[in-house]
Amino acid sequence: MLILGIETSCDETSAAIVEDGRDVLSNIVYSQIEDHKEWGGVIPEIASRLHIEKIFPIIDKCLQDANKTFADIDAISVTNKPGLIGALLIGVNVAKTLAWVHKKPLIPVNHLFGHVYANFIDSDLKPPFICLLASGGHTQIIEVKAYGDMEILGETIDDAAGEAFDKVARLLNLPYPGGPHLDKLAQTANDKSKYKFPISKVPACDFSFSGLKTAALRLKEKITSADPKEWEENRANIAYAFQDCVARTFHKKINEAIERTGLNKIVLAGGVAANSGVRSLFKDSFPAEDLAFPSLKYCTDNAAMIAAAAFFEKENQIKPNEKLDFEVYSRV
Ligand code: KG4
Ligand code: ZN
Numbered sequence: 001m002l003i004l005g006i007e008t009s010c011d012e013t014s015a016a017i018v019e020d021g022r023d024v025l026s027n028i029v030y031s032q033i034e035d036h037k038e039w040g041g042v043i044p045e046i047a048s049r050l051h052i053e054k055i056f057p058i059i060d061k062c063l064q065d066a067n068k069t070f071a072d073i074d075a076i077s078v079t080n081k082p083g084l085i086g087a088l089l090i091g092v093n094v095a096k097t098l099a100w101v102h103k104k105p106l107i108p109v110n111h112l113f114g115h116v117y118a119n120f121i122d123s124d125l126k127p128p129f130i131c132l133l134a135s136g137g138h139t140q141i142i143e144v145k146a147y148g149d150m151e152i153l154g155e156t157i158d159d160a161a162g163e164a165f166d167k168v169a170r171l172l173n174l175p176y177p178g179g180p181h182l183d184k185l186a187q188t189a190n191d192k193s194k195y196k197f198p199i200s201k202v203p204a205c206d207f208s209f210s211g212l213k214t215a216a217l218r219l220k221e222k223i224t225s226a227d228p229k230e231w232e233e234n235r236a237n238i239a240y241a242f243q244d245c246v247a248r249t250f251h252k253k254i255n256e257a258i259e260r261t262g263l264n265k266i267v268l269a270g271g272v273a274a275n276s277g278v279r280s281l282f283k284d285s286f287p288a289e290d291l292a293f294p295s296l297k298y299c300t301d302n303a304a305m306i307a308a309a310a311f312f313e314k315e316n317q318i319k320p321n322e323k324l325d326f327e328v329y330s331r332v
Contacts, residue, residue: 119294
């Protein structure tokens with residue numbers, strides 16, 4: 001089954017064609033990072049305007065790259081939640097229009113579950129497993145009991161892990177989005193034990209990152225007021241200590257989830273799953289056969305994961321003769 005996926009929930013405009021949820025024929029991603037950089041974050045109005053400009057050329061290129069036409073496509077899928085409302089509306093209205101014009105079934109997809117299903121791409125992974133989803137807006141532990149059957153075991157009570165990465169990266173004077181830059185800087189640390197941040201004490205499978213963010217800010221204030229040179233010389237060591245604290249937090253919470261569910265298969269998803277410190281702690285802690293990550297290009301936002309999710313949740317499809325009246329939601 002060939003599914004065309006469309007993703008416009010935040011600052012990536014993307015279209016992909018995926019066969020049977022696992023084989024990517026094409027995946028085109030236009031990242032708007034350069035367009036938002038000077039504001040230090042995503043500006044929703046700019047995001048919506050760029051999605052309008054880019055979406056049709058990207059869908060055309062996606063079909064061309066896969067050497068397919070709409071006649072070959074079995075269904076269209078689109079992210080309808082969560083995300084920026086204006087941005088979601090562009091993708092959803094384009095998808096509804098294409099589904100109507102070409103008389104194709106349409107499958108609305110929860111972006112967060114898309115991140116989970118990214119793990120099925122180029123892999124033979126099967127449920128049940130535990131998934132740690134860490135992105136710019138969400139941090140959750142999900143029990144994937146079967147295809148389409150997921151239970152959220154815990155989530156952040158304040159900031160998402162990606163948000164904490166981006167804010168601490170800003171303290172370190174790194175460009176937006178800071179996560180990947182902080183990751184690179186941490187790899188150059190020359191004294192990995194110089195600083196240590198404590199793991200939050202939030203119980204069970206829930207997370208909290210706002211205390212860690214504040215601790216990083218206080219450390220910066222303390223060091224710079226005493227000796228600004230010390231701050232400059234230790235930026236990489238501080239980046240390392242922050243990243244290490246997030247990785248240890250993930251590790252602790254995954255162990256809680258293992259205990260709670262009795263499952264030992266662990267899967268990471270979302271932009272922060274691209275982090276080298278998180279990946280290496282997990283690789284060192286769990287047997288390779290119990291651990292899965294999406295490849296780096298499917299960790300951050302992309303339409304291939306939306307088309308993959310749609311294949312495994314195709315019972316949610318709206319058939320060509322049915323009313324296309326589903327909505328977009330900023331939250332889930
Ligand atoms: O999943 P994603 O692309 O978009 C959302 O759905 O939010 O995640 C984006 C987040 C950003 O906060 C970005 O800084 C973070 O993922 N990120 C990373 C890395 N690559 C992306 N954080 C830490 N290390 C990385 N290598
Ligand atoms: Zn995402």
